Amino acid sequence: MKKQRWSWGKAYLALVFVILYAPILYLVVFSFSSGQTMEKYHGFSWQHYADLLADTRMITIVINTLLVAFLASLLATIIGTLGALAIKDARRPWKNSLLSLNNVLMVSPDVIIGASFLIFFTMLGVRLGFVSVLLSHIAFCIPIVVLMVLPKLNEMSPTLVDAAYDLGASRWQVLSLVVLPSIAPGIFAGYFMAFTYSLDDFAVTFFVTGNGFSTLSVEIYSRARQGINLEINALSTLMFIVSLLLVIGYYLISKRGGRRTRIVAVKEGDAQ
Amino acid sequence: MKKIFTAFLAIVVICILLALGDVAFNQQKTGGGKQTLTIYNWGDYIDPALITKFEHQTGYHVDYETFDSNESMLTKIRQGGTNYDVVVPSEYTVQRMKKEHLIAPLSHQKLPNLKYIDPQFLNRSFDPDNRYSVPYFWGTLGIIYNDQKVNGKDVQHWEQLWNPRLKNNVMLIDSARDVFAVALITQHHSVNTTNYHQLKLAQAHLKQLTPNVKAIIADEMKMYMEQNEAAVGVTYSGDAREMININPHLHYVVPSEGSNIWFDNMVIPKAARNKKAAYEFINFMLDPQNAAQNAQYVGYATPNKAAKKELPKKVTNDKAFYPPETTMKHLQVYRDLPLRVLGEYNDLFLEFKMFAK
Amino acid sequence: MRQKAMFIVPYALWIILFVIAPLVLIFYQSFFNINGQLTLNNYAEYLTSGVYLKMTLNSVWYAFLITLVTLVISYPTAYVLNRLPNKQFWLLLVILPTWINLLLKTYAFIGLFSRTGTINGFLQFMGLGSHQLLFTDTSFMFVAAYIEIPFMVLPIFNNLAEINPSLINASYDLGATHWQTFRRVIWPLSMPGVKAGIQAVFIPSLSLFMITRLIGGNRVITLGTAIEEHFLTTQNWGMGSTIGVVLIIAMFIIMFMTGDKKQKGGRH
Numbered sequence: 001m002k003k004q005r006w007s008w009g010k011a012y013l014a015l016v017f018v019i020l021y022a023p024i025l026y027l028v029v030f031s032f033s034s035g036q037t038m039e040k041y042h043g044f045s046w047q048h049y050a051d052l053l054a055d056t057r058m059i060t061i062v063i064n065t066l067l068v069a070f071l072a073s074l075l076a077t078i079i080g081t082l083g084a085l086a087i088k089d090a091r092r093p094w095k096n097s098l099l100s101l102n103n104v105l106m107v108s109p110d111v112i113i114g115a116s117f118l119i120f121f122t123m124l125g126v127r128l129g130f131v132s133v134l135l136s137h138i139a140f141c142i143p144i145v146v147l148m149v150l151p152k153l154n155e156m157s158p159t160l161v162d163a164a165y166d167l168g169a170s171r172w173q174v175l176s177l178v179v180l181p182s183i184a185p186g187i188f189a190g191y192f193m194a195f196t197y198s199l200d201d202f203a204v205t206f207f208v209t210g211n212g213f214s215t216l217s218v219e220i221y222s223r224a225r226q227g228i229n230l231e232i233n234a235l236s237t238l239m240f241i242v243s244l245l246l247v248i249g250y251y252l253i254s255k256r257g258g259r260r261t262r263i264v265a266v267k268e269g270d271a272q
Numbered sequence: 273m274k275k276i277f278t279a280f281l282a283i284v285v286i287c288i289l290l291a292l293g294d295v296a297f298n299q300q301k302t303g304g305g306k307q308t309l310t311i312y313n314w315g316d317y318i319d320p321a322l323i324t325k326f327e328h329q330t331g332y333h334v335d336y337e338t339f340d341s342n343e344s345m346l347t348k349i350r351q352g353g354t355n356y357d358v359v360v361p362s363e364y365t366v367q368r369m370k371k372e373h374l375i376a377p378l379s380h381q382k383l384p385n386l387k388y389i390d391p392q393f394l395n396r397s398f399d400p401d402n403r404y405s406v407p408y409f410w411g412t413l414g415i416i417y418n419d420q421k422v423n424g425k426d427v428q429h430w431e432q433l434w435n436p437r438l439k440n441n442v443m444l445i446d447s448a449r450d451v452f453a454v455a456l457i458t459q460h461h462s463v464n465t466t467n468y469h470q471l472k473l474a475q476a477h478l479k480q481l482t483p484n485v486k487a488i489i490a491d492e493m494k495m496y497m498e499q500n501e502a503a504v505g506v507t508y509s510g511d512a513r514e515m516i517n518i519n520p521h522l523h524y525v526v527p528s529e530g531s532n533i534w535f536d537n538m539v540i541p542k543a544a545r546n547k548k549a550a551y552e553f554i555n556f557m558l559d560p561q562n563a564a565q566n567a568q569y570v571g572y573a574t575p576n577k578a579a580k581k582e583l584p585k586k587v588t589n590d591k592a593f594y595p596p597e598t599t600m601k602h603l604q605v606y607r608d609l610p611l612r613v614l615g616e617y618n619d620l621f622l623e624f625k626m627f628a629k
Numbered sequence: 630m631r632q633k634a635m636f637i638v639p640y641a642l643w644i645i646l647f648v649i650a651p652l653v654l655i656f657y658q659s660f661f662n663i664n665g666q667l668t669l670n671n672y673a674e675y676l677t678s679g680v681y682l683k684m685t686l687n688s689v690w691y692a693f694l695i696t697l698v699t700l701v702i703s704y705p706t707a708y709v710l711n712r713l714p715n716k717q718f719w720l721l722l723v724i725l726p727t728w729i730n731l732l733l734k735t736y737a738f739i740g741l742f743s744r745t746g747t748i749n750g751f752l753q754f755m756g757l758g759s760h761q762l763l764f765t766d767t768s769f770m771f772v773a774a775y776i777e778i779p780f781m782v783l784p785i786f787n788n789l790a791e792i793n794p795s796l797i798n799a800s801y802d803l804g805a806t807h808w809q810t811f812r813r814v815i816w817p818l819s820m821p822g823v824k825a826g827i828q829a830v831f832i833p834s835l836s837l838f839m840i841t842r843l844i845g846g847n848r849v850i851t852l853g854t855a856i857e858e859h860f861l862t863t864q865n866w867g868m869g870s871t872i873g874v875v876l877i878i879a880m881f882i883i884m885f886m887t888g889d890k891k892q893k894g895g896r897h
Contacts, residue, residue, distance in 0.1 A: 009709035010709070013719075016702065016778075020779075021726065023737035023738055023775075024737065059297070060294065063290050063297070067294065070283055074280070079643055080640075082639055098644075101648050104652070105647070107828075108877070109832055109833060109876060109880070111838060111852075111856050113651070115655060115860050116652060118860060119651065119866065135647075139647035142640075142647075180276055184275060191279075200731065202732055202839065203839070207857075207860065217732050220732040220733060220736065221732050224735070224843065225491045225492045225843070226492070232733070236733040243725070244725070247728055251721065446847055448863075487847060487848065488846060488848065489842065492843070496763075612664065615663045615865055618865065622680070622850065622855065625848065626680070
């Protein structure tokens with residue numbers, strides 16, 4: 001009786017996994033098809049990968065996307081870490097309001113973030129393009145960094161800091177020798193999350209981009225509307241591999257950080 | 273701390289490398305030194321060989337940038353900080369740009385090849401005497417159908433789209449004015465109506481079309497029509513040409529009772545940096561040989577009379593793309609409408625889409 | 630102490646510029662009409678024309694269905710996952726697809742669902758004939774649910790993992806059946822996870838805009854689609870912002886309804 005229930009559960013799970021991965025495998029398989037459409041598999045070919053490499057517009061866009069992701073997550077990590085330090089030291093009523101404000105961008109739908117940033121940039125007269133996209137990405141990446149760093153700060157024992165001061169350490173020494181090392185796993189995790197948020201974003205970028213500047217998601221949107229092009233499949237396959245590597249990397253980082261379970265709380269983002 | 277610092281440095285280095293890569297790619301594109309002519313045009317709307325030819329003839333370097341809607345182009349020009357020398361807006365946008373003083377009047381002396389343009393495409397109401405614009409291509413709104421799924425006889429007129437036999441088989445272009453044009457024409461109203469009552473009537477008629485509407489989309493329609501996803505689509509002649517080239521079962525019809533006719537035109541923005549090159553380029557594109565080559569490549573109808581003679585008879589005799597006089601006189605041009613009225617079109621269209629099932 | 634205050638400067642700037650200012654601006658913009666005049670008309674139109682109210686209801690209804698479908702699929706998934714050995718690894722596999730660009734997954738579905746696509750090919754092979762799959766409500770909801778599944782599985786899984794097994798054992802010891810144990814013990818204890826999942830799925834479903842076009846063929850208009858249209862196509866920012874304000878209000882209602890009553894506040 002018990003055994004049978006289990007196999008039902010596993011069968012169900014297998015079905016869910018098939019559904020979850022079908023579209024991804026579908027893209028990957030057709031990226032190697034020598035045909036031009038996703039109708040029928042036509043035999044193995046690297047053709048679409050060659051096309052992709054020859055497509056300078058696409059390569060420029062990939063470079064742009066990566067540049068935005070690396071830079072935005074770096075700046076977001078710095079500001080977010082400082083923010084977490086500030087929240088940690090803040091007094092009660094302030095602390096709660098800071099945290100609520102921090103979470104506003106986490107729960108807001110992308111459309112609202114995109115639309116309100118668009119109004120904001122237009123009013124300030126910021127030209128839409130690289131700068132507006134970069135600023136937006138920094139903005140929506142900061143709260144996740146704060147949420148990743150703060151628990152580490154709270155875990156840190158206050159006596160450690162006091163001891164350092166007692167031993168005559170300056171503020172900078174305390175920060176660089178005591179505080180930062182002990183919250184490093186949180187900072188790395190925060191950077192990683194910010195990076196994936198930035199890479200993955202479509203809606204916000206769609207609103208605030210302009211003047212010929214484009215990121216991968218936006219480009220894929222406009223290309224998908226022009227019809228199926230297996231070059232995009234080739235690109236998805238490469239991105240899938242990169243994502244896989246990133247996830248493995250993150251898994252290793254968080255494993256070293258000691259709290260594996262936290263992986264789980266992470267991409268949740270919207271759920272916070 | 274060391275770990276954090278190393279990671280920080282590594283990321284900064286990566287960023288610098290990426291930025292350098294970006295710059296290198298851009299430089300490759302601009303090929304330093306030479307005087308530059310910047311063209312802002314629709315995507316895939318010129319034969320690239322002509323750009324190379326122009327570069328060889330004149331020694332200018334050409335920067336070709338693209339947009340995908342009149343609105344996005346207009347927003348960008350309005351925002352300033354751009355220095356396009358030649359832009360290719362549609363007629364109602366020319367009217368708007370004129371109103372907003374964004375484009376410069378043209379000196380016809382510098383454009384001797386203007387004489388090759390068919391007089392019927394000159395001096396249109398959106399730009400009297402062509403003071404600001406020179407026609408580039410023109411086209412129509414019409415019906416594309418798949419002869420495997422529907423008999424050609426059954427889709428010659430707009431009203432036939434309402435036929436219950438086309439249930440869930442009609443694709444519409446996602447554009448308020450075009451969809452309303454269809455309904456307004458069936459009701460014998462102007463496609464430029466500013467009468468709210470007429471718009472409401474048109475919307476009521478459109479709502480009856482909803483059982484037939486399969487989707488309201490933009491560029492994607494090309495792919496779906498090519499793949500036999502639907503029997504009928506309402507689209508522009510240029511897109512229709514591309515679809516027909518891929519799927520020979522498709523045919524394009526301009527309903528004889530009337531439709532929209534549109535013109536894309538070359539203009540010189542006030543902020544242009546290289547006006548001399550801009551004139552040279554426009555004149556170059558008006559040359560019959562070049563215009564014919566461009567029409568062959570792009571597949572749209574050319575307003576250039578001399579160029580049309582150079583084109584194969586098979587192309588110019590195709591009534592779908594060069595409609596006969598009797599149809600031509602029923603075709604209507606969009607006028608630039610006041611924002612308030614445009615807002616009404618858009619709201620009614622949004623409402624129509626909401627219940628399109 | 631003063632040095633400490635320095636920490637907060639960039640962060641406070643961010644809060645003012647990118648959290649408070651945009652929210653204020655969207656509210657401010659909602660009082661302007663398309664010609665840039667100050668007016669209350671947008672709200673009047675929203676409330677009286679019937680079109681927008683109907684659209685809002687429609688959008689809420691779709692979001693409700695999407696959330697329900699996602700919940701029905703995700704709860705058993707989380708439940709079964711939680712009983713597997715190496716469950717963290719399997720959970721990671723559920724989450725992995727969220728790292729793939731959303732647009733790419735949607736793009737794959739266009740290929741899968743089209744008339745000549747793989748699913749129709751399979752149906753024909755099975756002798757079931759070809760069907761219209763793209764541009765239907767079903768396909769729209771399926772794709773939306775597909776995208777949201779991991780966000781629902783995650784909180785439920787976490788919650789189930791935290792349930793003290795001795796409670797379940799106690800239930801069996803007292804003679805409860807599997808079903809009774811589930812209904813009386815597990816389900817109530819997993820409610821916080823379910824609520825968190827609903828919150829994570831419902832709000833994004835209200836504001837979907839790209840799938841409505843690519844998969845729904847623009848025949849489904851959600852609040853998100855309307856905002857996008859008004860901002861980027863018709864350039865009527867005032868009306869777009871008004872709908873935005875409605876969406877923000879909806880967001881607060883959902884958060885209030887699914888929020889924790891215990892007010893965990895600052896403690897994490």
